[in-house]
Amino acid sequence: MRYFIKPVILVFFLLTACAPAEPDTVSLMIVNVSVINPVDGKILKNKDVIISAGKISAIRPHSVKYTPDATLLDGTGKFLVPGLIDGHVHTGTIAGLSFAQSEKYPELTKAYFAQQPRSFLYFGFTTVVDLNGNQESFDRFEKEEIHPDLFNCGQALILEDGYPAVFVPREARQYIFPNQLYDPRIKNHTPGITQKHNTVKNAVQKVKDNGGICVKTFHEDGFSKSIWPVPTAEMLARIRAESTRQNLPLLIHANSYDSTRAAVIAGTDAVAHGLWNWDQFADEKQLPRELMGILDQMIARNVAQMGSLQTIAGLRDLFDDSYLNRPQVATVLPPAYLDQLKRPEGNWYRDDLISGYPTNMNDDDIVRRLDNVLSHGQQAQKYFYDHGGRVLFGSDTPSGPLATNIPGYNGYLELSRMADTGLSLPDILKSATITNARFFGLDKKYGTVEVGKLANLLLMSKNPLETIEAYDAIDQIILHGQVIDRASLKAK
Numbered sequence: 001m002r003y004f005i006k007p008v009i010l011v012f013f014l015l016t017a018c019a020p021a022e023p024d025t026v027s028l029m030i031v032n033v034s035v036i037n038p039v040d041g042k043i044l045k046n047k048d049v050i051i052s053a054g055k056i057s058a059i060r061p062h063s064v065k066y067t068p069d070a071t072l073l074d075g076t077g078k079f080l081v082p083g084l085i086d087g088h089v090h091t092g093t094i095a096g097l098s099f100a101q102s103e104k105y106p107e108l109t110k111a112y113f114a115q116q117p118r119s120f121l122y123f124g125f126t127t128v129v130d131l132n133g134n135q136e137s138f139d140r141f142e143k144e145e146i147h148p149d150l151f152n153c154g155q156a157l158i159l160e161d162g163y164p165a166v167f168v169p170r171e172a173r174q175y176i177f178p179n180q181l182y183d184p185r186i187k188n189h190t191p192g193i194t195q196k197h198n199t200v201k202n203a204v205q206k207v208k209d210n211g212g213i214c215v216k217t218f219h220e221d222g223f224s225k226s227i228w229p230v231p232t233a234e235m236l237a238r239i240r241a242e243s244t245r246q247n248l249p250l251l252i253h254a255n256s257y258d259s260t261r262a263a264v265i266a267g268t269d270a271v272a273h274g275l276w277n278w279d280q281f282a283d284e285k286q287l288p289r290e291l292m293g294i295l296d297q298m299i300a301r302n303v304a305q306m307g308s309l310q311t312i313a314g315l316r317d318l319f320d321d322s323y324l325n326r327p328q329v330a331t332v333l334p335p336a337y338l339d340q341l342k343r344p345e346g347n348w349y350r351d352d353l354i355s356g357y358p359t360n361m362n363d364d365d366i367v368r369r370l371d372n373v374l375s376h377g378q379q380a381q382k383y384f385y386d387h388g389g390r391v392l393f394g395s396d397t398p399s400g401p402l403a404t405n406i407p408g409y410n411g412y413l414e415l416s417r418m419a420d421t422g423l424s425l426p427d428i429l430k431s432a433t434i435t436n437a438r439f440f441g442l443d444k445k446y447g448t449v450e451v452g453k454l455a456n457l458l459l460m461s462k463n464p465l466e467t468i469e470a471y472d473a474i475d476q477i478i479l480h481g482q483v484i485d486r487a488s489l490k491a492k
C-alpha cells in the first residue's frame, strides 16, 4: 500500500508545482513574448502572459504548460506593450465635413462615427480621453460594439465671448457649450448666462457630477492677435482651487507665450498644446531665452506639457495633396467618406483657412508660415523634454473638423513627430502609456503590463524601442482580454 500511494502523491505534487494555481477563468495566454515595461524601457524576454476575466493574472517564464480552453497567442519574436492612451481627442467632432455637409450627407456622418472607435484601436489606442465633448457623442462612441475605453473632462469651462464660444452664434452657444463661465467684465451677456448659475464652482461640479476625470479650460487670445477676452488670473485661480477641491487634474489650453505664462501662474497641472506661438518673438528662428524661462518654470513646478503638434501639422497637411492617398488613410476612413473628401467640396476647410490669411499670401507662403510655427512648437517641446519636463501624449484628434486630423492615424503621426522632434523611443512609449495613466489617475488599471491591470495590450511585430514604425506594425489588439486582429478593424 505504501509503495502504491507514494508515486501518486508525487505525481500530484509535480503537477501542482509545474502548474501553479491557475485562476479557473483563464481566457487567454500570450506565450513566449517579449514584454516591454514602459516605466524603465526594459524588456522581459520569453514570458507567458496569462489573462483572466479581462485582467492580467500572471506573467511567468515561458513554459509549455498550457491551460485547456484558453486562447493561445504565439508571441514568439513579438513585443507586448500596454495599449496606448491618447490624452486629447474629440469624439464629437467629425474630421473632414463642415456642419452643413454633415447634415447634407447623414449616411457619411453615420459611417464616420461608426468607424471612429475602430480607427483608434487600429493604431493601438485602447484608451482615449475626450477633453471637451458632450454626453451624446460619448454615448454614441460607447454604443459601438468595440471601442477604446473612453474617459472625459466633461464639457470644458469656456468663458462667454471667449474662445471657442466666439465661433458660434450667441443664440446657439448655450446649446453647444453648456458649461460657460459668466464674465463680469462684459455688458451684454449671452442669453441664459447668469452671474448666479454660471460660476466656476458650478461648472467644475458639473464636470464631476457627469463623471469627468479632469477639468479643461482655455486661455486663447486669438492666436496671438488678442482679439478675444481670456479668463482673468483671478478666475483661473478659482478654477484651480475648485479642481483641487474636486480632486481633478487641471488642463489649460494654451499655445502662446502669454497664455502659457498665465497657465503656469494659475498653477495648472498641464498645458494642453505646445508652445508654438511665440508672440513678440514670432520672427525668431531659435527658441528665445524668455521662452526657455517659462519652460523652465513649468519643469520646476512639474507642469506637464501635451505637445499636440498635429494641431499645426494637420493644418499644414491640408496643402499636401498626397495626404488622402496615403495607404494608412484608407485603413481608417470608410471608402465612401474618403471619396467625399477627395471631391472639390472636400477642400472647404483649406479654403476657409486660406481666407483667414492676408490676400497677398499664396499657398506656399502659408505653408512656410505653418512650417515655421511647427518648428517653433518642436523646438519648445525639445527644450522642455531635454530639461526633464513631463511630456504627456495627446494628439488633439481632431483639433477641428479638418480632414487631416483623422482618428487613430493622427495619433500615429503625433508619435512620429515626437520622434522627429528628438524624444527617445522609450520616452515616447512611456508618455503614451504610464505617464498619461498617472496624470489622469488611471494607473491602477492602465499604463503597464502588470498583474492586476486591465488586459489592454498590443502585440507588435516590431520593437517600439527601436523603431517608431512598430506603432504601425501591430498584429493584435487585446481589449479587456479579447483578441482583435488588427486587419478586422480596417474601414470598409
Ligand SMILES: [Zn+2]
Pocket: 088, 089, 090, 131, 396, 398, 399
Ligand atoms: Zn482639443
